[in-house]
Each structure stands twice: as C-alpha cells, then as structure tokens.
Amino acid sequence: MKTINLDYAAGAPLDRAVLDKMISFFTEDYGNPSSGHSLGDKPRKAMEEARQNIALLIGADSKGIVFTASASEANNLAVKGLIKAGKKKGDHIIASAVEHFSVLNQLKSLQKEGYKVTLLPVDSYGAVNPEQLEKAITDQTILVSIQTANPEIGTIQPVEKLSALARDKEIPFHTDASAAAGWMELDVEKMGVDLLTLAGDQFYGPKGSGALYVRRGVRLMPLIEGGIQERGLRAGTENIPAIVGFGEAAKVARENLEERSKKFAALRDELKESLFNSIPHLHLNGHPENRLSRNLHVSVSFVEGEALLMRLQMAGIYVSSGSSCTSQALKSSHVLTALGLSPELAQGSLQLTLGPESKAEDIPYITEQLGEIAALLRNMSPLYHQYLKEENSNA
Amino acid sequence: MKTINLDYAAGAPLDRAVLDKMISFFTEDYGNPSSGHSLGDKPRKAMEEARQNIALLIGADSKGIVFTASASEANNLAVKGLIKAGKKKGDHIIASAVEHFSVLNQLKSLQKEGYKVTLLPVDSYGAVNPEQLEKAITDQTILVSIQTANPEIGTIQPVEKLSALARDKEIPFHTDASAAAGWMELDVEKMGVDLLTLAGDQFYGPKGSGALYVRRGVRLMPLIEGGIQERGLRAGTENIPAIVGFGEAAKVARENLEERSKKFAALRDELKESLFNSIPHLHLNGHPENRLSRNLHVSVSFVEGEALLMRLQMAGIYVSSGSSCTSQALKSSHVLTALGLSPELAQGSLQLTLGPESKAEDIPYITEQLGEIAALLRNMSPLYHQYLKEENSNA
Amino acid sequence: MPEYSEKVMDHFSKPRNIGEVSDPSGVGEVGNPVCGDMMKFTIKVKDDRIEDVKYLTFGCGAAIAVSSMVSEMAKGKTLEEAKKISNKQVAEELGGLPGNKMHCSNLGADALHKAIEDYEEKQKVSAG
Amino acid sequence: MPEYSEKVMDHFSKPRNIGEVSDPSGVGEVGNPVCGDMMKFTIKVKDDRIEDVKYLTFGCGAAIAVSSMVSEMAKGKTLEEAKKISNKQVAEELGGLPGNKMHCSNLGADALHKAIEDYEEKQKVSAG
C-alpha cells in the first residue's frame, strides 16, 4: 500500500546531508566544547558555525543565539526567564489566544502566582488585530508574546505591526517562530522582536534542537542553572550532534527558502483545489493566502476527525486533527475554538502538512480517498442526515 | 603522535551499537509518539523500551522515569520542581558542598528567594558524614540533595545511610547519580531515594540524554511547561533518537556493569601505581578505595594544572584539571576546596577518567611523559625551589 | 492511534446496521458535537422484541465501533434483555477500549436505552 | 585549550631564561598559589643596565609565556627602559592573549618592576 505522510509537522525525516554532518560528532569528534584541551576544539568550532547559520536564518547576531533542547524549552526560557529577571516592573502579560501550549500553560501558572494575563482574540482567519494589542497594553505590561505563524492553521501574524506597538512602550516582545522559521523570511530587525523561538526539527533538523534568540541588552534568568554554557543562560553539556544538525538544517533552509516555499505553496494549492473541487462541504481554516506554504487545514463537515484519521490511515494516508478525540487531553483544539469555528467543524478538522516526500502525483489518490471516506462517514452521520432533511424541507 | 584520552568524563564516543540503534529513528521512524496515527507507534514503543532499560539500570519502575535533555535539566527539575510543588512546608534545603553546579547554583538562587541552605562539609576524601546530615536537619527541611558519587574525585557517598535519615523525617531525598550510573550498582529501593538524576552521556549514551527518576507519590511541578509529554512533567516533542540511544546504552551498561567496573578499576589502579612509583610528590585525591572505577585524581605538587594539561596535550595526552586557570570562571574547583586541599595542590590537580580506548600498554608512556613534564615544570617553579631550600636547610 | 483491539477495528471498518429504521418504534439520541460524539439509535419493536435496530453516529473510532456492537447485541433481544446491556458488557464484547475512550461505551448503551424508553413512553401514551 | 597565539606557544614550550641569577641585584615576587600564578624575577644590574634576568614561574601557559617574554624584553635594557615595559606591550609582543588571560601579562611586568625597585631600594640603603 502507498504511504502518504501529510503530517510532517509532527515529525519529518532528517535530511541526509544533515545526518551525515552529525555522525562524526557522535563517534570521533565527541569532545566537549568546554574542555581545556584540544579535543574540544572541533566541536566548539562546529557549534559556533552552527550558531552562525542559525543566526543568519533570522538576520540576527550569532551572539544572541541560545541553544535549547526544544522550542518548548526556548518558550519557557523566554517567558519565565524574562519575568524572573524582572527588569521591567509590572504584572501584566499579553499573548494571543492561539499560542502553543508551551506559552499558554506557562501563563496559566503565572496567573496562579498573581500575574495578570490578557489573551488577545483572533479573527476568523486566526490573525491578531494590532488594535486589540494596542488596547490591551497597560503601564503594567512586561511582556508581549505573539507567535510568528500558527503551526496548526498556518496563519501568519502581523508581527512587525504588533512589535512596533510594544516597542513604543518599551515592552519586550517575544515571538514563537517555531512553525515559521525555515519556511518564510525572518529578520529579527525587521520584525522588531527581542526574543524569538526556533525549532530545528520543524525544518528538517534533528529533534532535540531548539534555540532562543535574545536581543542584546535583554536580560533573562536561566531556566536550567548550573554550568556557564550558553553565556550562563542554559546550563548543561552542549548536545553537539544536535546543534551541528540544527545549523546544517538552517543553512539548507536558508539556501532553499524561496524554492521550498514556492514549491510547497504550489503543491498545497493544487491539493486544496483538488479537494475542494471534488468533495462537497469542505471548509478552509486559517488565512486563504497569508499562511505557511506547507500547511493546509480543512474541516470536513458532519464528521469527526479521529474517524477520518483512522480511515485515511487504512488508506495509507497520515494526517492529524484538532478534534477532541485525537487529543490526549480530550479537548478540541484551542486554536480552532479561538477562530470561532463551530464545534462540529472543529471536530471534523484535518491538518495537512507537506514534507520532503510530498508529490503532485499523490493528489488524485488523496482526493479520491478523502472523498470516499467523507461520503462513507457522512452516510452514517446524524448531523449529515439532519442537514439533508433541512435541505429537503427548504427546497 | 599517540592520542591518549584520559578525559572521558568530558565526553566519550558513542558505542557503535548505540548509534546503529538510533539511526533509523532519524531517517525512517521519525514519527511523533504523540501522533494519533500509526507513524507514532514504532517511536512510542522504542521510547517505552528505552524507559524500561533505564529503569532496570536503577531498579526502578519505568513509570517513574522522566526524560530530560541533560543531567543539569534533571537536577533543576528535581530541586525547583519539588520546591515549587511545595507539598512539604518549610524553607530549608540541605545539600553537600561537593554537588555539581547544576545543584549548587540553583541553591544560590533559592537563597536569594529566601530559602535557607545548608551545605554539608565533606571529609578529606570527599565523603559526607551522616552525623553532619542528622545535625543539619530541622523541622523546616524540605529537601536533601546529595550526589551518589563525585564526578571529579570519584568518591562515593553513603547514600543509603544519608537517605535513611531524611526518610525518618519524611523529607524527600534527591541524589545526583550522573557520575555513578552505569559504573556501579544502583537500586532506588536500596538507596532509599525519591529522586535520582541520570546522564546517558556519562555511560556512552548520546549527549542530550538525561532523566529524572521520580518515586510514585512525589509531586513535582514541571520546569518546562507546555504539552503533556512525560506525564506533564516535561513538555516538548520527545527526542526519540537520543532516548533510544540512552536506553540502549543503559542496557549495555547493565549487562556489562561488573565486567566494566572490574576492568577499569584494575587499569586505574595500575596507572596509579605506575605514576606514584615513578613520580615524586604526587597526591591522591578522593577516597583510595571507595571511588568510581574509571576515575583517578591526583595533584602534582609545585606546579599548575593548565601548564600540565598543555604539556600533556603536546605529548598527545588529554586530561582535565581543577585548577583555576583551566576553569572558565577562573576559580579552582569547589570540590577540591571542600576537601581542604591546599591551594597549591588544587592548582596542580589532574582528573584522569578512563574510557573505551584506554589500555594498559599506554601506561608506561603516560607515566614517562607526566614524569618528564612534572620535572620540567618543577624546575621552573618558585614553590619547588623553595621546597628544595627548606629540605636542604632541614638536612 | 489509540491502541484499539482487533474487534474494535473490525466494527469500525465494517460497521453493521447503519442507518435509520423506517417508521421507528423508538428513537434515542445522545451526545453532541461539542463533546465529540453523537449517536442516534432507532429501533423497530415487535412482540416486545427488538426486531430491527439501526444507528447514525458522529464520532471517533470507538464511538462507531460501540454503536455497531450495541446494534448487534440488541438485535433480536427482548426489551427486558436489551435494557440489561451495560456499558461494561459493550466494552468487554469489543475486547476492551483504551482508558480515555471508555466514555464512548457509555454512549452506545445509553442511546439504545433511550430508544427503548421512547418506545415505552409512546406505548403508554397510546395505551393511556 | 585557550586560543593561544603561536608566539605564546613558542615561549610556553621553550621558555627562555629560567632560573635565578646567582647573587641577584634585585628580586621581585608577585602572586600566590590561590590566584593560580606566582612569579619570581631575579636581575643582575651593571651600569644601570639589566645584564641578566631570570625567573621562576608557577602558573598557566600564559603566565609562563609572559615570564619568558618579559625576561627577553628586559635583558640588556637600561633600568629606565625596563621600567617602561608595560603589560600592554608584553601582551602585544606575544601576539595577544585571550581575554581571561590578560591578567597574566600584568604579573610579568609587575614582577620585573618589583625586582628593579628592590635593586633601587638596596642602592639607596648602601648609598645612604
């Protein structure tokens, strides 16, 4: 049977070039960059080269790159690290309602500690309105954290406009660019951000590779205290193979940014067209244009996501869903809820993320399978039967 | 030129078997264990198998193993996680003076937040005296953290006796077993510990692999908040290749524990004999018997460590030192200071850690080189000349 | 994917008795899209026996398998027997359900019982 | 290893003028084992000129290279010239030193200057 992965956001194979670059650091060049002798030299140089490549991907000074083991860790370092450093006085934090849990759940904890949190609503496409941010800012606001793009529905936020409002009031601005980096042009200067989260594994780098960009002059407390690695901002022996792979992936991503995003946008649009042309009652989630090139997000009306996902898997097609049944917490996606999507459409949502093995030849098969599965599940859906009755009585 | 690594504590090559086991998780089985579809199945199973192997290494229930990206992170999760959970009321923490910085530096921060910290002294071999702990415990004590063995001087702590004292008073006991695990038999039940830190890269597993064992019933707050990976104790996409390598290294370490430790102890003793027989004015640091099998730690009187290290490197021999000049913070090792070692002996300290490529045939060369280097540096040392004069006038 | 039993997968991929019986004796509906699952059972009763039973289900794999299993278990049973079909029984017949899917097994039996109640209510009305 | 220049490595591996001059005109000692570096310079002065200079050094690579360099720079210089040897000059002559090793360059010139002072003190005493 065919295997078609449409869930590359959950995980992607490592680029062979990236893995090749990593291998020697497992076996031969296994030294410790902090060593007082030369076994640490090659790893240290490789680490600094990786730092350069990562910095280049976001137009930053490499001194501002702090390696972490994940985007979640980078988000925690950004938010808790900044708040603990307590440079700016106040107790109010602003984020968007569609942030990743690694931002949102911290804010919940901080609320319990007495901080006040405003979660900005989003429009039906998932975008934050700068006016809402402007209204939310108070003289107590000490941090604004708004993602660069949403990993689920792909919508890109107007970070430049948002950060300008924060900058006006001298409020540090963090953006979680985990879903965006490697897929769109990013420049910390143009974006006007003070802190930016990166995830290497979101652009074909290894798992266990994340980073936080920290603008010069922004003070953080470390989350992981101990040795003085990463200028004291993150203790622990450096994971050189992961860092080297991260750097190489950043280099490849930068060199292929335009080509990759064009290719994926075209493929994604072709898939969208095909699906919408042949399957009735589909609903596009996220912004129609202003979205990540590799992301497509649709709701299949009248049916539930896990059932879709299981049927698609039986056909060799792998997707993810924002339905409550597919989440381990048994809650439907907070992102889809924030869009104002009806519960039924949230349950029937499918997130399709393209990746290295995606190809146009598979589109007819995907379309055919999803079409059949949607028909089959609708045929047994009480919501669909109700809809048909209403249609009939309206006719 | 020969290359002889005697600094395997800083980094060691990955066991080939371990790397081989990891590779497919980079390229083919790259799925996400949290996925709703079957691309996550193989990684998830591999992760649980790794968890089992790691649990077996320390006689624990695999449900108690929480993966982290380093021992530093595990130590931070243990200490800050426990304190934040605040189950036991009080404001007093006890640790030993020879803990790793990833414990000590947290305690410094906690002191600033108002916690009281007692650092237990050690004897001249580096061991904590249980009586000292008994005296230090108050009704305000909420955590005792004492390492299993010291990574620098190799001394093994009487954890069983120490933890019994804490248990009597229902105080959670954490032990940092990063240096010990894989090199000596560990059993969380016999040791009587509630929290135990592990570092995969200290027994030939990959960098970026750490874990915290958490006894059932011990409540922690996560350090990294976000998704509900690791039962909500550590958010972030699981680093499956590192976890798989960690598990395999734990399995290999368990199966070869006795053989490895016997072999290394014999080799280490042979090296010690050889050095002490042919080089005058050497001083052994750490306990003569009760120490990690792969560790040897000596001070070369009258000379400074960085100079030794550089000269040894010129002879192809790689070591580390606790001298202030070799530390990035320009302070000599807090461990050596805690032993009551004179500043001069601390400056001339050498940590020798054996590893996979260590062999008896190299001992004569090492001895000859260190002997020549010690003589050469002593010849230019004002401390040595002063010693000679005093000897002469005493004669 | 949740670790579903073979039996669950069999009922999910080949669900039995889909649809609505025409001119039903009783109708039972439970759930709503918010919680992710919805079931509508329709039954045809003859001589106090469930002669036919069908369902429509909006929901996850477990919900679909449960509906299918309940319909099979109910068919041909007397009303009294059918009333005794318990959530636990349904889960057992399916070879077990993953922990976080147990609630689905409740839905199936509940919907069936509601359909029976509905029938009995109607009987009372027409009798009364 | 700190990134030492070739010049530093050269002086470290082949240090010049090691030892103590016999019957020294002046002695200068700086540092102690606690801070990690110790230097003892001894000089032989003739006609206000440093005829010979030697040193003993306990310390890191930079400390040894600095001692060696200072001894070379001082030899043959008049006392006035030698007094002008600055820490900065020493570091420059060595092709630079890593940031956290700059303090070592201070030690070398300081020890030399102390030895000169010691000589001058003694001169005063014998002159007075």
Ligand SMILES: Cc1ncc(COP(=O)(O)O)c(C=O)c1O
């Ligand atoms: C006892 C002990 N604890 C903690 C650590 C920290 O390990 P890492 O740097 O991998 O976080 C080390 C590292 O050498 C160690 O020896």
Ligand SMILES: Cc1ncc(COP(=O)(O)O)c(C=O)c1O
């Ligand atoms: C926008 C965003 N932030 C944070 C994360 C967390 O990444 P990780 O699980 O690798 O820590 C993700 C993961 O998908 C993400 O998409």
